[in-house]
Amino acid sequence: MAQAETGKTEMGKTEMGTADKGNADMGKPGMGTAAVAAARDDRDGIAAFAETARHAVAACAALPVRERARQLAGDGLLGILAPESAGGLGLGPSFAAPVMEAAGAGLLGYPLAETLLLGAAFGSAPVGPAIVLGETIATIAWAGIAEGSGDRLSGTVGRAPLVDEADLLLVATRTGAALVPLDGAGVTVQPAFGLDLETPEHEVVLTDVTPVATLDAAATAALREDALPLWAAAIGGAAERCLALALEHVSTREQFGRTLVSFQALRHALARQKLAVEHVRAALERHAALVAAGAPEARLAARTSYAAATRFGIAAIESALQLHGGMGFTWEVEVHRHLRRARTVEAQGDAPGLHRRLAEDLLTANA
Amino acid sequence: MDRDVSTLPPGLAGDPYRAHVRAWLAAHVPEGFLADQPGFRAPDLAACRDWEAAMHRGGLAGITWPTEYGGHGLSLREHLIANQEIGRRALPESVNSLGKELAGPIILAIGTEEQKRRYLPPLLQMREIWCQGFSEPNAGSDLAGLRTRATRDGSAWRVNGRKIWTSGAPNAQRCLLLARTGAVEDRHRGLALFAMRMDAPGVTVRPLRQMDGREHFAEVFMDDVVIDAEDALGAPDQGWSAAVRVLAIERATNRMYRAWRFENELNHLVRACRADATLARLLDGGAYHRRLAETVVDIEIVKAHVEPVVDSLLAGESIGDRGSLMKLHWSEAHQRFAALALELLEQAPPGAGPEVQAARARFQRIYLSARAETIYAGTTEIQLGIIGDRILKLPRESAKGGR
Ligand SMILES: Cc1cc2nc3c(=O)[nH]c(=O)nc-3n(C[C@H](O)[C@H](O)[C@H](O)COP(=O)(O)OP(=O)(O)OC[C@H]3O[C@@H](n4cnc5c(N)ncnc54)[C@H](O)[C@@H]3O)c2cc1C
Numbered sequence: 024m025a026q027a028e029t030g031k032t033e034m035g036k037t038e039m040g041t042a043d044k045g046n047a048d049m050g051k052p053g054m055g056t057a058a059v060a061a062a063r064d065d066r067d068g069i070a071a072f073a074e075t076a077r078h079a080v081a082a083c084a085a086l087p088v089r090e091r092a093r094q095l096a097g098d099g100l101l102g103i104l105a106p107e108s109a110g111g112l113g114l115g116p117s118f119a120a121p122v123m124e125a126a127g128a129g130l131l132g133y134p135l136a137e138t139l140l141l142g143a144a145f146g147s148a149p150v151g152p153a154i155v156l157g158e159t160i161a162t163i164a165w166a167g168i169a170e171g172s173g174d175r176l177s178g179t180v181g182r183a184p185l186v187d188e189a190d191l192l193l194v195a196t197r198t199g200a201a202l203v204p205l206d207g208a209g210v211t212v213q214p215a216f217g218l219d220l221e222t223p224e225h226e227v228v229l230t231d232v233t234p235v236a237t238l239d240a241a242a243t244a245a246l247r248e249d250a251l252p253l254w255a256a257a258i259g260g261a262a263e264r265c266l267a268l269a270l271e272h273v274s275t276r277e278q279f280g281r282t283l284v285s286f287q288a289l290r291h292a293l294a295r296q297k298l299a300v301e302h303v304r305a306a307l308e309r310h311a312a313l314v315a316a317g318a319p320e321a322r323l324a325a326r327t328s329y330a331a332a333t334r335f336g337i338a339a340i341e342s343a344l345q346l347h348g349g350m351g352f353t354w355e356v357e358v359h360r361h362l363r364r365a366r367t368v369e370a371q372g373d374a375p376g377l378h379r380r381l382a383e384d385l386l387t388a389n390a
Numbered sequence: 391m392d393r394d395v396s397t398l399p400p401g402l403a404g405d406p407y408r409a410h411v412r413a414w415l416a417a418h419v420p421e422g423f424l425a426d427q428p429g430f431r432a433p434d435l436a437a438c439r440d441w442e443a444a445m446h447r448g449g450l451a452g453i454t455w456p457t458e459y460g461g462h463g464l465s466l467r468e469h470l471i472a473n474q475e476i477g478r479r480a481l482p483e484s485v486n487s488l489g490k491e492l493a494g495p496i497i498l499a500i501g502t503e504e505q506k507r508r509y510l511p512p513l514l515q516m517r518e519i520w521c522q523g524f525s526e527p528n529a530g531s532d533l534a535g536l537r538t539r540a541t542r543d544g545s546a547w548r549v550n551g552r553k554i555w556t557s558g559a560p561n562a563q564r565c566l567l568l569a570r571t572g573a574v575e576d577r578h579r580g581l582a583l584f585a586m587r588m589d590a591p592g593v594t595v596r597p598l599r600q601m602d603g604r605e606h607f608a609e610v611f612m613d614d615v616v617i618d619a620e621d622a623l624g625a626p627d628q629g630w631s632a633a634v635r636v637l638a639i640e641r642a643t644n645r646m647y648r649a650w651r652f653e654n655e656l657n658h659l660v661r662a663c664r665a666d667a668t669l670a671r672l673l674d675g676g677a678y679h680r681r682l683a684e685t686v687v688d689i690e691i692v693k694a695h696v697e698p699v700v701d702s703l704l705a706g707e708s709i710g711d712r713g714s715l716m717k718l719h720w721s722e723a724h725q726r727f728a729a730l731a732l733e734l735l736e737q738a739p740p741g742a743g744p745e746v747q748a749a750r751a752r753f754q755r756i757y758l759s760a761r762a763e764t765i766y767a768g769t770t771e772i773q774l775g776i777i778g779d780r781i782l783k784l785p786r787e788s789a790k791g792g793r
Contacts, residue, residue, distance in 0.1 A: 274785060284784050287775070293784065294777035301715050305694035312697075327690035334684065381686050382679035389660040 065117060073121035076100055080129035088160065088188045091133045096157030100135070104249075105142030109151035116252050117311035123253045124260030130360055132221045134162040134184045136253040140246050141193060141202070148236045150191065150202065161191040161202070164227060165371040169194040169201065174233040176201055177209075182371050184222035187212050191235065192227060199243040201234035219367035220360055248325055251377075252310050254368045255328035258336040259303035261361040265343035266296040268358060272347050283346075292342050299335035306331045326377060333374040337365045407468050411475045414448045425480035425752050426658040428745070435561055438485045443516040450476070451490060452514040455498065460511035466700045470646060477650025480658065480752075488558060489513045489520030491644045492636050493566045496583070500624035500632055508620075509564070509585060521562035523553040523586070523610055524633065530555075531772050533568075534577040534630070538612065540569040540584065547584065547617040549592075552609065555766075559595045559608035562588050567617075568633050571626045581629030585621045592616075602758040640767045641713030642699050648720055649692035652727065655756065656685055659731045662749030668739045669746065681730050688723035695719065714768070714776040721763040721770065728757040 079098045083091040095101050103119050105111025112118070119139055126135045138154060141161045145151045153159035167180030180194045186205065193202050205212070209230040217224035238246065270293055273283040283289055306328035313321035344351040344358045351358055420441060422431040433441065445451045446460070453469045455461020462468075484490060490513065497509050512518040529536035538551025549569055559565070565586040572580020588595070592615035597605035624632055645651075660682075663669035672678065695716040699709060731753040738746045764770045778784045 270782065270784070282785070285786060290778035290784055290786075291771070291774040293782055294774040297777055297782055298715055298718060302691050302694075302719065305698065306691060309690075309694040309697065323686075323690060324694075327687050327694070330683065330687040331691055334687070375680075378683035379676070379679050381683035382676075385656070385660060385682055385686055386673060389657050389664065 069118055069121055072103075072118055073125060076122040076125035077129065080125050080131045083131055083133065084129070088132065088185070091131075092157030092160055094157075095133060095135070095138075096155065101138050101157055102142050102155035104139045105151065105155045106146035109142060109146040110155045111142055111146060111151075115311065116307075116314055119253060120256040120307045120311065123256035124263070127257030127260030127361070127364070128264035130221050130261075130357065130364070132185070134160075134189070134222050136250055136257065137161065137163040137184065137193075139253060140250055141191075143249070144238055144242060144246050145202065145236055150236055154191070159191060160185070160189040161193070162186050162189045162222075163193040164195070165373075167195065167226075169196050169203075169229055169232075171196075171231070175231045176203060176234060177230050177232070179226060179228050181215055181226040182217070182224050183215075183227060184219065184224055184367075184371075186225045186227055187223070193238075194227075194229065195243065196237070198237075199240045200238040200246070202236045202238075203229060203232045203234050207232070217367055217370075218363040220363055222364075224367065248322060251325045251329035251372060252307055254372050255303055255332035255336075256307055258332035258340075258365045258368060259300060259307065261365055262296065262303065262332075262336040262339040262343075263300045265340045265358050265361050266293065266300060268356070269293060269296065269343035269346040272350065276348075289346060292346060296339040296342050299339035302331045302335045303328065326381060329372055330374070330377060330381070333365070333369045333372070337362070337369065340365055405471060407464075408471045408475065411450060411472050414450065415475060415479060418444060418448060419479065419481070423481060425482075426654060426661075426749075427480070428748070430480075430748060430752075433482050435485060438482055439516045439519075441482070442484060442486060446514045446516070452494070452510075455494065455510065455514075459498075459506050460514045466704055470697070470700045473645075473647035474650045477647030477652075478654055480651070480654050485558065485561065486513065486516060486519045487645065488522045488566065489518065489564070492522060492640060493520045493564070493585070495639055496566070496632055496636050497585075497623065499635065500583075500628060504620070505585070505623065513564075518563040519558060519561050520564045520566055521556050521559045521588070521610075522636075523556050523559075523565045523567040524636075525555050526552060527554050531769055533633070534581075535574070536568060536570060536581070537574055538567070538569040540571050540582055540617070543616065545619045547582075547619070547622060549584070549586070549612045549615045549617055552611050554609050555598070555607045556595075556610045557607045557766075559588070559610050560597050560605065564588060565593075565610065566623075566636070567612075568629055571629075578630040580627060581633065582626040583623040583629045583632050584617050585623055586612075586615065586617055587621070590615050590617070601761070602755065637768060638709045638711075638713045641717035641773075642709045643696075643703070643713075644767075646696060646700075648724075649689055649696060652689050652692065652720075652724060655731070655753075656682075656689065656727065658749060659734065659753065662746055663734055665745040666738055666742050668742075669734060669737065672734065672737060678730070678734065681726075685723075685727045685730065688719075688726065692716075692720050692723065711776055711780045714773040714781070717767055718770060718773040718777070721760075724756075724763055725760045728753065728760040732757045 075098050079095055079100055082094055086094060099112060100122055102109065102111030103114050103122060107113050123136060138161060142151060142155045145154065150159065154161045162183050162185055164180035165182035167178065169176040169178040169180060171177050176196060183192060186192055189205055191202050192205055193200050209232045211228040212225050215224045215226045273289050276283050306324065310321060310324035310328050313324050340358065340362045344362060347356055347358060350356050422429050423433060424430060442451060449462050450472050452461040453464050453472055454466055457463040494510060494513060497506055513520065524533060526536045526538060538549065538553065540547045540549045551569065565588055567584040567586040569582055569584060570580055571582045592613040594611040596609045598607055598609060599605055600607060663673050699712065735750045735753055738750065779786060
């Protein structure tokens with residue numbers, strides 16, 4: 024994931040190192056599926072993307088929001104999923120994942136998942152290019168529904184990251200979703216007291232607001248499903264970053280006359296954090312491969328990645344905080360910021376509802 | 391035949407090899423063999439042998455092995471497909487998995503041409519069942535501390551010592567034996583691997599009663615057992631590296647059907663609960679939704695770990711220490727699921743019907759046997775140690791490693 028200095032490179036070395044002839048005996052090389060072969064060819068491109076994303080995210084930290092948008096757009100990161108006609112790159116989730124991982128690891132203060140999704144969903148609408156170019160900041164209200172018909176929408180929506188800085192907001196409606204302007208009359212933005220500090224959530228009260236574009240129910244449902252692996256990657260990147268921080272902390276701090284990392288209990292805790300990071304990564308890679316192969320299992324794989332991230336990824340972040348001891352409870356150590364974001368993403372994606380749907384699907388399949 | 395096949399995701403259909411496997415299974419699975427179907431009777435050893443020999447003839451065992459040794463000369467891709475289909479059906483566990491999945495690959499890797507021809511065909515034909523003689527009373531996690539000695543006797547070897555928890559030893563014809571040719575202090579050096587005949591004079595097997603009531607693992611005593619030079623596998627000091635390779639396979643690719651069998655178990659659990667009004671109410675009430683969903687996710691994660699291993703092996707890369715991540719997950723995930731299944735089914739009211747009783751029996755077995763999954767092939771604690779030492783490369787003070 025995003026942090027090259029942690030486990031990724033270690034794993035990479037093991038995997039890519041000297042080929043073990045004994046294991047190679049078990050099968051013949053070169054028999055991978057087309058999708059796998061394509062994914063391998065893409066590897067260099069994806070790695071370059073990840074590198075670009077890390078630099079861009081780091082650069083954003085010192086910039087005001089509008090300039091973050093231009094920075095990210097300038098590096099081609101806002102239009103990864105958007106069609107080329109809208110100035111996007113028309114790429115798949117295998118490219119979006121490392122960028123979201125970098126955003127998660129680097130605590131990016133920009134609604135990147137929302138931008139990627141809206142760029143794709145409104146790629147052929149007039150507003151598309153401005154979103155992809157970072158000229159218009161658009162975000163999504165993940166909770167609530169706006170009532171009304173046609174060009175008059177009213178209601179209170181919430182869980183909208185960074186909406187106080189945005190120009191456009193996607194809200195759920197009875198027929199799908201609508202993109203509403205935030206600069207006109209009939210819009211009140213109020214604080215929502217969420218946990219996240221990077222892209223704080225707000226509530227928005229709409230009164231007879233006219234949308235600039237809409238999505239039908241199918242496109243809206245698809246957008247929500249497409250959000251899942253993006254969120255998973257962000258939490259995965261955050262978990263990997265927190266593991267690196269925890270590892271660093273226990274490797275340098277001494278208690279009882281020895282470095283903390285020599286205590287097996289802590290080594291095992293770090294190993295479980297690593298396991299969590301690898302679960303999320305494996306789930307995301309499987310999702311990307313299934314999407315590339317056009318397989319219908321991709322949908323379950325997307326849900327799996329998000330469920331894995333909210334379950335194992337968040338537990339890893341909490342464990343990393345624990346390994347920091349008292350330092351972990353300070354404002355200064357960034358682990359709490361990751362935890363705040365991850366818990367917010369868990370709510371935005373309605374992880375409890377997702378689990379309910381997974382169970383219902385299982386029960387229906389065995390009815 | 392069984393219903394989960396009809397609900398297969400379409401993306402997994404279509405492959406011609408898969409079609410062959412399905413058709414073969416549909417035509418050949420014996421009556422009463424499937425643990426999730428009415429009329430299930432646990433097959434005995436002879437029935438399992440016949441079944442596995444038939445699977446080999448049908449192209450479903452020895453899939454990746456060269457044809458000159460009785461294999462089918464296909465790739466791990468086909469091995470994965472066959473395992474997915476086998477996993478989807480509640481078939482009995484192999485009684486020769488140690489032979490097919492551990493001894494075989496290691497013989498292919500380090501055996502001589504003559505040894506491959508001698509060991510592999512009878513193994514696939516189920517004329518020779520193998521067991522794995524690694525652990526000893528004082529060398530479990532700390533495998534490198536094993537004491538069974540192999541000393542030169544002319545061109546042959548003479549072996550003395552004692553193995554324990556040797557699965558399948560009472561039924562085995564051969565043992566993949568790890569023994570020491572050097573001093574105990576040499577630890578990883580001076581270990582050799584043998585293909586010991588279980589009927590050799592001096593070999594005594596004493597079955598151990600397991601916590602699930604079965605007598606599947608055993609103690610194996612070796613008292614001046616003579617092993618011919620032709621039954622020594624690899625060089626006398628290659629034993630440890632070969633053993634490590636065996637363990638990597640054991641953790642990562644052994645029983646590749648695991649995720650899909652796990653899915654079969656979950657589907658069976660739901661169907662069985664549905665067959666009883668009380669249990670159906672429990673399921674539909676929603677209180678179990680979270681744990682059911684987490685089981686679904688756990689299973690998908692097992693798949694997400696195992697499929698790339700196939701890809702990287704196909705690309706000539708090694709499994710490496712990734713096996714520890716996988717083993718840790720599947721063993722713990724399966725225990726979580728088994729506990730859920732037991733909790734649900736044990737709420738069946740008195741007088742519950744045969745479908746529920748059959749499921750109770752299956753999931754009680756699974757619950758008990760799953761306790762061993764975090765113990766064998768390297769315990770949970772050992773896997774965590776490997777992840778810390780070798781994947782995270784955490785600095786450490788002592789250089790002593792376990793298995
Ligand atoms: C069902 C079953 C089948 C088996 N089949 C076979 C077989 O066919 N062939 C074979 O060779 N072996 C077999 N085994 C043996 C198995 O490999 C060993 O039991 C296992 O390696 C653990 O060794 P042990 O029993 O000596 O436990 P110990 O090593 O004594 O461990 C006891 C406890 O201490 C923990 N522990 C040990 N070392 C450490 C450490 N360094 N740090 C932290 N915790 C530690 C362990 O995790 C465990 O919880 C089987 C075991 C079972 C249960």
